[in-house]
Every structure is written in structure tokens, then in C-alpha cells.
Amino acid sequence: MRDLLAAFARAFDLLASGDPALYTIMARTLVVSGAATLLALLAGVPIGYLLARRRFAGHTLLLGLVNTGMGLPPVVVGLFVWLVLARSGPLGDLDLIYTRRAMVLAQFIIALPLVVGFTVTSLRALPERLPDLLRTLGARRWRMLWLLAREARLGLLAAVMAGFGAVVSEVGASMTVGGNLERSTRVLTTAIVTETGRGDVPLALALGLILLVLAFAVNLVLTWAQTRGSR
Amino acid sequence: MSRPGTGGAGAPAVVFDGVRVVRERRTILDVPRLALPADAVTVLFGPNGGGKTTMLRLIAGLERPDAGVVRLAAGAGGRRDGVAYGFQEPVFLRGTVRMNLELGLTLRKVPPMERVARVRAAADECGIGHLLERDARTLSVGEAQRANLARALALGAPITLLDEPLAAFDRVGRVAFLDELAVLLRRRAGTVVLVTHDREEALRLGDHMVVLVAGRVRAAGPLRAVLERPPDPETAELLGYTVVVDGRGVTLGIPPGALRIPRGAVPLAPGARCFRFRVERVLEVGLETRVRGRILTPAGEVATEIALLAGDVPPVPGEVLEVSAAGCVAIGS
Numbered sequence: 001m002r003d004l005l006a007a008f009a010r011a012f013d014l015l016a017s018g019d020p021a022l023y024t025i026m027a028r029t030l031v032v033s034g035a036a037t038l039l040a041l042l043a044g045v046p047i048g049y050l051l052a053r054r055r056f057a058g059h060t061l062l063l064g065l066v067n068t069g070m071g072l073p074p075v076v077v078g079l080f081v082w083l084v085l086a087r088s089g090p091l092g093d094l095d096l097i098y099t100r101r102a103m104v105l106a107q108f109i110i111a112l113p114l115v116v117g118f119t120v121t122s123l124r125a126l127p128e129r130l131p132d133l134l135r136t137l138g139a140r141r142w143r144m145l146w147l148l149a150r151e152a153r154l155g156l157l158a159a160v161m162a163g164f165g166a167v168v169s170e171v172g173a174s175m176t177v178g179g180n181l182e183r184s185t186r187v188l189t190t191a192i193v194t195e196t197g198r199g200d201v202p203l204a205l206a207l208g209l210i211l212l213v214l215a216f217a218v219n220l221v222l223t224w225a226q227t228r229g230s231r
Numbered sequence: 232m233s234r235p236g237t238g239g240a241g242a243p244a245v246v247f248d249g250v251r252v253v254r255e256r257r258t259i260l261d262v263p264r265l266a267l268p269a270d271a272v273t274v275l276f277g278p279n280g281g282g283k284t285t286m287l288r289l290i291a292g293l294e295r296p297d298a299g300v301v302r303l304a305a306g307a308g309g310r311r312d313g314v315a316y317g318f319q320e321p322v323f324l325r326g327t328v329r330m331n332l333e334l335g336l337t338l339r340k341v342p343p344m345e346r347v348a349r350v351r352a353a354a355d356e357c358g359i360g361h362l363l364e365r366d367a368r369t370l371s372v373g374e375a376q377r378a379n380l381a382r383a384l385a386l387g388a389p390i391t392l393l394d395e396p397l398a399a400f401d402r403v404g405r406v407a408f409l410d411e412l413a414v415l416l417r418r419r420a421g422t423v424v425l426v427t428h429d430r431e432e433a434l435r436l437g438d439h440m441v442v443l444v445a446g447r448v449r450a451a452g453p454l455r456a457v458l459e460r461p462p463d464p465e466t467a468e469l470l471g472y473t474v475v476v477d478g479r480g481v482t483l484g485i486p487p488g489a490l491r492i493p494r495g496a497v498p499l500a501p502g503a504r505c506f507r508f509r510v511e512r513v514l515e516v517g518l519e520t521r522v523r524g525r526i527l528t529p530a531g532e533v534a535t536e537i538a539l540l541a542g543d544v545p546p547v548p549g550e551v552l553e554v555s556a557a558g559c560v561a562i563g564s
Contacts, residue, residue, distance in 0.1 A: 129318055
């Protein structure tokens with residue numbers, strides 16, 4: 001209990017001190033996980049639409065893969081991306097390993113099945129005739145997708161929350177493909193692992209609390225948007 | 232009451248040419264050739280599963296035929312702008328009734344001022360002018376159906392497709408809205424194609440009629456012509472006729488409600504036909520008395536019902552009566 005209180009105090013001191021290193025890590029965490037979630041949304045919503053509204057060869061297989069992917073272990077994703085991006089790997093020439101872009105790619109792979117899965121569920125909950133109605137009213141493909149997404153926004157916000165929540169809290173993939181380089185790829189989760197390894201448990205706990213507050217703040221904004229959207 | 236100078240003459244609004252639709256190896260629509268007249272209300276009539284909604288979806292471009300082509304008149308301006316579709320089940324997006332009615336006009340790039348005026352006019356016509364600011368998802372079934380119709384009419388498209396526009400109403404609401412719809416459709420210009428499986432709706436709303444059974448057109452033409460000359464017994468029964476084969480082997484259609492039990496020495500109406508009728512049951516339906524029984528002909532027996540007029544003495548089950556019917560038509564002639 002005393003450790004926890006000390007961690008709270010330390011976290012507050014760290015935030016209040018305005019330590020640029022800490023704020024850089026916080027900003028990096030938000031940017032990497034935010035970018036991964038955004039990319040997962042851009043790719044995942046159209047894929048989710050196809051899975052929800054169309055039948056095609058391999059439909060069930062793809063849906064099964066998505067459902068399996070929703071529980072994908074981040075460290076396995078990290079390993080896979082590392083194998084592909086490593087200097088000796090097939091995309092080694094791109095020189096992406098141990099960069100923030102590699103972390104975004106790994107987190108994108110983690111978030112994508114979650115976004116697709118939530119999109120499928122929320123679009124299937126819409127009235128079956130809605131796409132036909134929008135077509136007859138004059139909506140073309142992208143406008144229709146936008147209008148459907150607007151109708152399913154509660155479910156899509158849940159997809160954002162699930163996707164962001166999963167990637168902002170994962171450590172395995174970020175550590176494997178980012179390398180936890182202090183000035184370029186260290187994020188809150190990898191910093192927690194580092195400080196725990198160094199034996200500075202109060203600092204690790206304080207960083208953990210900051211991560212929780214950050215995740216809570218983002219989810220609070222999304223929840224507020226969801227509540228407004230349900231009206 | 233038909234629209235002035237409507238239908239028949241001039242170029243058709245929609246042409247089905249060699250159209251076939253196959254689903255799961257079953258032909259659900261097979262229309263070698265059919266032209267729907269412009270500037271008229273054409274009713275697609277027939278039992279459920281006959282292919283009526285599939286025809287509407289083909290016209291709207293929501294489905295493609297497996298063979299053949301569905302052509303719209305050159306003036307319709309293509310499927311995106313030329314067709315409005317009122318679906319059977321009203322579906323609304325989040326937002327007010329006004330937002331839902333305006334959406335199609337926004338998508339068709341109608342200027343804002345005109346949008347407002349057209350939504351107001353269509354809403355007033357359909358009796359939902361006072362509901363424009365309501366959340367569309369809180370409308371009652373009848374209100375939703377009216378809003379659904381208003382959304383289609385607000386588009387002012389050259390071709391308006393309406394799929395069972397009265398299906399969601401209860402009996403009282405249906406009777407009231409049927410009257411309004413009949414007036415409303417006749418007041419508006421343009422072509423209307425309306426699906427119904429209800430005979431009364433078809434007769435009240437249509438200028439032209441297409442009878443569809445099991446995906447095939449059994450009869451098509453001006454309403455009166457189709458009614459007066461049903462091509463086969465099944466179509467005649469769909470149109471409400473009681474079909475019997477008389478002593479000379481002629482297939483006759485007895486119009487709905489035409490059978491009467493003659494009273495004493497009252498002479499038969501000119502052209503009326505007489506039939507032998509065996510009474511099976513006498514039913515009290517509210518204030519009305521109906522006699523259920525069978526018409527007896529040399530070719531067989533046909534079940535039917537006769538409504539007794541006030542003052543008629545109810546017959547006894549088992550009794551065989553001489554009944555008459557005016558306005559009988561020869562079927563397939």
C-alpha cells in the first residue's frame with residue numbers, strides 16, 4: 001500500500017516537474033498508438049463493411065481469421081514484424097527496424113482485427129435495407145460508406161477504444177520491433193519494463209499510473225463522443 | 232378516376248426486354264417483354280413471392296437481371312436521379328424526419344432553398360408536416376410509413392417505385408390512407424410503379440395493372456381491360472372472381488359480391504346467370520349474414536360465399552338454392 005501511495009506521489013511529482021523526457025515519451029506513446037489506430041480504422045472499416053455486407057469465396061475463413069486475430073499475442077506480432085523488417089528479412093532494405101514506423105506497423109497489425117471485428121458487429125446491427133435505401137437516395141460508394149459509418153458510430157467508437165486500448169498497453173511488439181531506444185522508440189510500456197529491470201519500482205509504477213491516466217483520458221473523450229452519438 | 236391523359240400512348244417509362252432472374256437455380260422472374268406506361272400508376276399485383284419486388288429492384292438498379300435488360304425512358308435521367316424508391320419497411324437514419332427527407336435531395340445536389348420547399352410540400356401532402364422536427368426513430372408505424380412515402384415523393388423523380396406502401400397500417404389506418412394515397416398519386420405528375428398483393432388497393436390506385444404469378448406476367452394492360460378479360464382461371468381468382476365451368480364447358484368468372492339469392496318474383500338483371508348452390512353454413516359476421524356453400528355445375532363444385540341482403544331469409548344448411556350473378560365474364564376468351 002505504501003509503495004502504491006509513493007508511486008502516486010512520484011507520478012504527480014513527475015508530471016508537475018515538467019520533465020521533458022517524460023513528456024516526450026508520453027507524446028511518442030500517443031503518436032505511435034494513435035497513428036496505428038487511425039491506420040487500422042482506415043483499413044478496418046472498409047474490410048469490416050465487406051465482411052458484414054457481402055458474401056464471397058473465403059468469407060467465413062476471413063471472418064474466422066479476424067476473430068482469431070482479435071486475441072493475437074502482441075509479442076508474436078512483434079516477432080513476425082521483426083522477421084520481416086530485420087536487416088536480413090525480406091523488407092530489410094527499407095531500414096525500418098527499430099524505428100517508430102516499425103512500431104506503428106506492429107501496432108496496426110494488432111489493432112486491425114479488433115477494428116474489423118467491431119465494425120462487422122456494428123454494421124450488422126444496422127437495418128438490412130439501409131444500404132439499398134442510401135443507393136436509391138443517390139449515395140455513391142464512398143458517400144454510402146461514410147453514411148453507414150455515421151449510423152454505426154457507436155460501434156465504431158467502441159472499435160477505436162478497443163484498438164487504441166490494445167496497442168497503447170502492449171509491450172511485446174513495441175519492445176521487439178522498436179528496440180526501446182531511449183531517444184527514439186521508448187514508449188510508456190517499454191519504459192516501465194526498463195525501470196522495473198533497473199529496480200526502480202516506484203518510477204515504474206508512476207509511469208504505469210501515467211499510462212493509465214492517459215488511456216483513461218482518451219477513452220473518456222471517446223465515451224463522451226459515444227454518449228453524444230447515442231442521442 | 233384516372234389521371235388526365237395518362238399512360239398507354241407515347242414512349243413507355245420502363246421496358247423489360249428478355250429479363251430473367253435466377254436465384255439458387257430457381258427462376259424467380261421471367262419477363263420476355265413488358266412495357267410500363269409513362270405518366271400513369273401501374274400496379275404490380277399478385278401473390279407474395281410472385282416477383283413483384285424483384286421487378287421494382289431491377290427498375291431501381293438494386294439488382295441486375297441474369298439475362299435481358301431493363302430500360303428506362305430517355306427522359307428519366309438515369310437510375311441515380313430518375314428513380315425514387317419507397318421501401319416496404321420504413322428505414323430511417325439517426326436524426327429528425329426533416330433530415331431524413333432532405334438527405335436524398337442533398338445527395339442529388341438540390342439547392343438548399345428548393346430542398347426546404349420540396350420537403351415541406353411532400354410532408355404536408357403525406358400529412359406529416361407537423362412531425363418534421365421529430366426524431367424519425369420515434370414515429371409510430373403509420374407515421375413512419377407516411378414519412379417513408381414523403382421521402383420518396385420529395386425527390387420528385389420521373390419514376391417513383393412504391394413497395395406495399397400500406398402494408399404496415401392497421402385496418403382503420405389503411406382505409407384512411409388508401410383514400411389519401413389515391414388522391415395524392417393522381418395529383419402528381421410522373422410515373423408510379425406500385426407493388427401490392429391486395430386487390431382493393433390495386434383497384435383503387437392503379438391506372439394500369441400487371442398481374443405477376445410465380446415470376447411470370449399473366450396479364451398486363453389498362454386496369455379495366457385486365458379486370459374484364461382475365462386470361463386464365465388462376466388470374467381471375469386472384470382478381471376476386473369465383474371461377475366456374477358451366478354446362479356448356481365455358482369457364483366463367485363471377486365478379487366478387489355479385490352472387491345473390493333471388494327474392495320471390497323479382498326479375499333477374501339483364502345478362503345475369505343462374506347457378507345451383509348448396510348451402511353448407513350460415514355465418515353471422517357482425518351485422519352481416521353470409522352463406523357459405525358450393526356452386527354445383529356438371530363440371531364440379533366450387534366453394535364460395537354469398538352475403539345476404541337486409542330482409543333476406545337465411546337458408547338452412549343442406550338446402551340447394553337457385554342463385555344468380557350479374558356481370559359474369561368468360562375467361563380466356
